[in-house]
Amino acid sequence: MRTGSRLTGSAAFAGGVVAFVLDLTANQLGALGQWVPWTLMVAGAPTAVTLWVLDNRMPPPPEPIERRSLTDRSPLVGRDEVIDETVRKARAHRCVLVRGPRGIGTSAVAIEVLLRLVAEPGRRRWVDAYGQSEREVRLAVLRELNLPVSNAGVGAIELIAGRLQDSGQALLIDNVTDPAQVRWIARPISGAYVIIAGDVGPDDLHGIAETTVGGLTPEDGLRLFCNPYGLTPASGRGRPWRRLWHRAVRRPPNAIEERVGAEPGPAAELARSYLLRPRIVKEAGRIFDANPELSVSELLDLLRSSDRSPLSQRFRDLFRSLLAGVPKEGRRLLTLMSALPHAPYERGALAALTGRPVARVDASVADLAARALVHRGPGGVRLTEQAGTLGLDLGRRRRARAVRRLYAYYAELAADHADRLGTERYAEARAWFASADAVLRKLADRAEPRAEIVEIADALEVWYAREGRTSEREAVAWALIESESEPAASVGHLRLAAMARTRGDADAAQRHLDLATGLRRTRGLPQWHTEAALQSLDRGDLAAARTNIEACIAARPPGDTRGRIGDEINLGVIATRQADDTPGGEPPDASDRRAEQLERAYYHFVQALDLAEDVGELDGQAHAREMIGVVLAGQQKTRAALREWRAAGELWGRIGDEAGRLRCGRRSGAPTG
Numbered sequence: 001m002r003t004g005s006r007l008t009g010s011a012a013f014a015g016g017v018v019a020f021v022l023d024l025t026a027n028q029l030g031a032l033g034q035w036v037p038w039t040l041m042v043a044g045a046p047t048a049v050t051l052w053v054l055d056n057r058m059p060p061p062p063e064p065i066e067r068r069s070l071t072d073r074s075p076l077v078g079r080d081e082v083i084d085e086t087v088r089k090a091r092a093h094r095c096v097l098v099r100g101p102r103g104i105g106t107s108a109v110a111i112e113v114l115l116r117l118v119a120e121p122g123r124r125r126w127v128d129a130y131g132q133s134e135r136e137v138r139l140a141v142l143r144e145l146n147l148p149v150s151n152a153g154v155g156a157i158e159l160i161a162g163r164l165q166d167s168g169q170a171l172l173i174d175n176v177t178d179p180a181q182v183r184w185i186a187r188p189i190s191g192a193y194v195i196i197a198g199d200v201g202p203d204d205l206h207g208i209a210e211t212t213v214g215g216l217t218p219e220d221g222l223r224l225f226c227n228p229y230g231l232t233p234a235s236g237r238g239r240p241w242r243r244l245w246h247r248a249v250r251r252p253p254n255a256i257e258e259r260v261g262a263e264p265g266p267a268a269e270l271a272r273s274y275l276l277r278p279r280i281v282k283e284a285g286r287i288f289d290a291n292p293e294l295s296v297s298e299l300l301d302l303l304r305s306s307d308r309s310p311l312s313q314r315f316r317d318l319f320r321s322l323l324a325g326v327p328k329e330g331r332r333l334l335t336l337m338s339a340l341p342h343a344p345y346e347r348g349a350l351a352a353l354t355g356r357p358v359a360r361v362d363a364s365v366a367d368l369a370a371r372a373l374v375h376r377g378p379g380g381v382r383l384t385e386q387a388g389t390l391g392l393d394l395g396r397r398r399r400a401r402a403v404r405r406l407y408a409y410y411a412e413l414a415a416d417h418a419d420r421l422g423t424e425r426y427a428e429a430r431a432w433f434a435s436a437d438a439v440l441r442k443l444a445d446r447a448e449p450r451a452e453i454v455e456i457a458d459a460l461e462v463w464y465a466r467e468g469r470t471s472e473r474e475a476v477a478w479a480l481i482e483s484e485s486e487p488a489a490s491v492g493h494l495r496l497a498a499m500a501r502t503r504g505d506a507d508a509a510q511r512h513l514d515l516a517t518g519l520r521r522t523r524g525l526p527q528w529h530t531e532a533a534l535q536s537l538d539r540g541d542l543a544a545a546r547t548n549i550e551a552c553i554a555a556r557p558p559g560d561t562r563g564r565i566g567d568e569i570n571l572g573v574i575a576t577r578q579a580d581d582t583p584g585g586e587p588p589d590a591s592d593r594r595a596e597q598l599e600r601a602y603y604h605f606v607q608a609l610d611l612a613e614d615v616g617e618l619d620g621q622a623h624a625r626e627m628i629g630v631v632l633a634g635q636q637k638t639r640a641a642l643r644e645w646r647a648a649g650e651l652w653g654r655i656g657d658e659a660g661r662l663r664c665g666r667r668s669g670a671p672t673g
Helices: 003-029 031-056 080-093 106-117 134-144 156-164 218-226 240-248 255-261 264-273 278-289 296-304 310-323 328-337 347-354 358-370 396-420 426-445 451-467 470-481 486-502 506-519 526-539 542-555 561-580 587-615 618-634 638-654 658-668
Strands: 095-099 124-128 170-176 193-198 209-212 374-377 380-383
Touching: 080 095, 080 106, 080 193, 080 209, 095 106, 106 124, 106 170, 106 193, 124 134, 134 156, 134 170, 218 255, 218 264, 218 278, 255 264, 255 278, 264 296, 278 310, 296 310, 328 347, 328 358, 328 380, 328 396, 347 358, 347 380, 347 396, 358 374, 396 426, 396 451, 426 451, 426 470, 451 470, 451 486, 470 486, 486 506, 486 526, 506 526, 526 542, 526 561, 542 561, 561 587, 561 618, 587 618, 618 638, 618 658, 638 658
Parallel strands: 095 193, 095 209, 124 170, 170 193
Antiparallel strands: 374 380
């Protein structure tokens, strides 16, 4: 029990005894005796209350204990797995590297491993290598092992190995920042352990078993945040009357835990995004504890806000300490990734962003991931929330050059994969679009008038149309309209016109076409002529539709084979409609005109099929064969039409277009299950 508790109990017990004795003698003392116990009780009550208040006052927070000594056994949070793994590797290999950035808990893990490997304190050896040269580390090891420092030359390793061999000792060289500091001793020694801990890169010490100390899990981060001083809960052991006393006079509750428990949603988001490195977590918890008026939601807003205040500056300074030890290339990569902070980057995109080889980028990403500054997942590499608080800036020109490289990289890839969506490689293209969807949207949403933005938007249009994602198609189209580029805005209006036409809103379709016309007065875009033709087709103005498609062919750039496939199919559809709309008259004349239009439609569809086969475009082949079947059915060639529909259905199935496969199945009367 604490001193205050003992004083309170003693005062209460003594007061009761005195009152009892005085009460027994009060009758003997007469009237004076009645005043004595009352006087003592009045004087003793404030004393007892004062002692009780002293006993229950909020204890001052203890001084932070940095885990740097071999005698500190304060509990570690969320490190059981890496400690167990390191112990296993140390016992198997006798030499192990515990790697991780400063502040992640590397030293704490290494010290705990040392304590578990060797039970006797006299056999534990610890050397701090921080800021030391290779020779200085050798001198420190020699002194720790009570060896003459005059042997600090190249023969030091033999002398040290001889002292350690079969001694059952464990040597920990802590806070290593350069592999050259310890390369001379990074080797197994029989009958002893060598543990190296510090901020070094992966495989910097070749042939040595290693473990990596990573960021905390959200649960562990929140637990450490609520207990930043490493307080150990009071033990329930002891005599029954002592336990009853402790329950009667409780210790003050954990104020941080209560505030965190009041907002579970924001607390989980705080842990997931920011509470990753133990040193940062503990210091943030202490600042939070020192500001009891601050809620978890307000803390989140503070971390994300750019507003300046003394409290926000404290947190910014805290998170800037994450950069300690980050190499120059890593800082540059972090800064460039902040151009699209929450988007996942693939390896090639990071190489394009930095202008560095993929291998060098991989090394930087591994280092940043160990520092909990980036997150590596199936979708790619993205910045963590805490990295976004660092406020790094390369300068406008360097950032602009890097962003241009990134746009060019994604524009080329997006165009290639959009072309593959209609081929045998559609599954590969879909997988790529699924992983790059988020970053492509962020690139397309930027207001900078670049040709690459339009290319990316074109690819997303193909992707979203195949996925049936109308809302995303509209969002990308509006992003083009809101850009400062007139051609891009024209394309956006044409896309919205096509979507309105598809859902049967002719007025909206015409309105967007007119807006596109006003932006692009020369009508030089093939898309403009195509949309104008299709709207004319919907109105039944077949002559205007054909004129517009012919103008589209004239405006289309050379080499645009896939565009030509669409043009030929559209001409074939117009000819088919003309055959259906042939006016009545004398049977020979009407039949001849209808047959002529069907022959013309057949010619255009075959042309489209030939072009599609030349470039391996299964989408175009399927569409052309389906329409050839329609023409053959109109010519009463039923068997040939069925063959074309079955072939088209098979092609639609090969590119994953279930709607096209079912449509052809219904045309041919084949089972569609």
